[in-house]
Structure formats: structure tokens, C-alpha cells
Amino acid sequence: DAKTTQPPSMDCAEGRAANLPCNHSTISGNEYVYWYRQIHSQGPQYIIHGLKNNETNEMASLIITEDRKSSTLILPHATLRDTAVYYCIVRFLLPGGTSYGKLTFGQGTILTVHP
Amino acid sequence: KAGVTQTPRYLIKTRGQQVTLSCSPISGHRSVSWYQQTPGQGLQFLFEYFSETQRNKGNFPGRFSGRQFSNSRSEMNVSTLELGDSALYLCASSLGGYSYEQYFGPGTRLTVT
Numbered sequence A: 001d002a003k004t005t006q007p008p009s010m011d012c013a014e015g016r017a018a019n020l021p022c023n024h025s026t027i028s029g030n031e032y033v034y035w036y037r038q039i040h041s042q043g044p045q046y047i048i049h050g051l052k053n054n055e056t057n058e059m060a061s062l063i064i065t066e067d068r069k070s071s072t073l074i075l076p077h078a079t080l081r082d083t084a085v086y087y088c089i090v091r092f093l094l095p096g097g098t099s100y101g102k103l104t105f106g107q108g109t110i111l112t113v114h115p
Numbered sequence B: 001k002a003g004v005t006q007t008p009r010y011l012i013k014t015r016g017q018q019v020t021l022s023c024s025p026i027s028g029h030r031s032v033s034w035y036q037q038t039p040g041q042g043l044q045f046l047f048e049y050f051s052e053t054q055r056n057k058g059n060f061p062g063r064f065s066g067r068q069f070s071n072s073r074s075e076m077n078v079s080t081l082e083l084g085d086s087a088l089y090l091c092a093s094s095l096g097g098y099s100y101e102q103y104f105g106p107g108t109r110l111t112v113t
Helices: none
Strands: A009-013 A018-023 A031-038 A045-050 A061-064 A070-075 A084-092 A109-114 B005-007 B010-013 B019-024 B031-038 B042-050 B053-057 B064-068 B074-078 B087-094 B108-112
Touching: A009 A018, A018 A031, A018 A084, A018 A109, A031 A061, A045 A061, A045 A070, A070 A084, B005 B087, B010 B019, B019 B087, B019 B108, B031 B074, B042 B064, B042 B074, B053 B064, B074 B087
Parallel strands: A009 A109, B010 B108
Antiparallel strands: A018 A070, A031 A045, A031 A084, A061 A070, A084 A109, B005 B019, B019 B074, B031 B042, B031 B087, B042 B053, B064 B074, B087 B108
């Protein structure tokens, strides 16, 4: 899996947008970008994923650069409950599109949302 | 729809013993993956099962094993426990296709004394 680089920590004021960057400069054409978060002592929670185009769901938006070497996860209106470790993960697609369940977690970004 | 369930949630074992952890995936999900999380190593992939077959395995010793049943429920077993096996063991399920997201359970906290 392609290596990802994330800042170790970030702060955000409650109600403001949180923009979490991720660098994946060695990503290949058949690798997806996934974002998960883990609130203390809970199992990781899926947030969003994308291949080339920007994606949005009820939780967040994912902006992937045109060259796909970096991406940004945007939490539009951060709340205290968004305080968590955020993981950016790149997943490799095996030839033939077979399922490949392995997620390679890095150290992630500790996002702290302040009142 | 019920989420991923793991049992037991907490477990205390002694060195040398063995332990079996259970995971029930979301209904309809055929893929189950297991992860170990420790403060020092972070989240590490153990193995993945799909339709009762192990399809991928991480870099863990043979003391760590698993299996999946026909109803997609999965168990993992750790034999000859060591102090370093103390960790949060997480199970994740997915539909099985590459692009499908994985849903994690709450984990089993294993303490080896």
C-alpha cells in the first residue's frame, strides 16, 4: 500500500471547518483514498473514500488533487465530538478487482476541537 | 441494522494460556478482518477471511490464528499468550468488494498477566 503522511496533530475551534491534509505522493492509479477516525478506545469509524473525484457525504468532504498525490478531509462544522485520531489510508486494488480487506494504518492526525 | 459485535469485551488471561475471541459481522457482510492495536505499534492487520477462506495475513507469529464460519461469524485464537499480546483486538466487516468500506466493532480488550 502507498505510504501516507499526515501531521501528528491539529486544533480546530468548534463550529469552524476542520481541514485535515494527507500526502500520498506514491499513490498509483488503482488505489483508493480512505479516511477513518477513532475516538478514544472505540473501534475506527469509516468516514469517506474516493478514487479521483471529490466526494461528499453526511459526515465530511474529501478533496483529492488532480495528480492524486494529496487529499484533504473537510469536516464542515467541527463539534467537540469530532475530537479523534483521523487516519488517511490508501488501499491497493489487486488485478482482477478482488477484494483486499487489509487496511494499513499509520499514526494518523490527532484532531482536537476546542470550545 | 445491527453493527459488528465482539465478545467478550474484556478479558484477563495468564501467560501461557490461550484465548478465543469472537466477532459477528453486520448481516450480509462476507468479509471479516482482524486487527491488533497497541500503544507502541498502533493498529496492525492480523488477517482477513472471506467466505470461510483466509485471503490475507499480516506479519504475526503462528500463535495467532483464525477461522470463519458459514454464517460469516469469525473467531480468532491466540495460543501460548505472552505479555506483549495485551492489546485491543478489533474486528471489521465489509461486503467484500474492494471499494467497500469496513465497519469496525468495539473491540476486545485483552490483558495478559
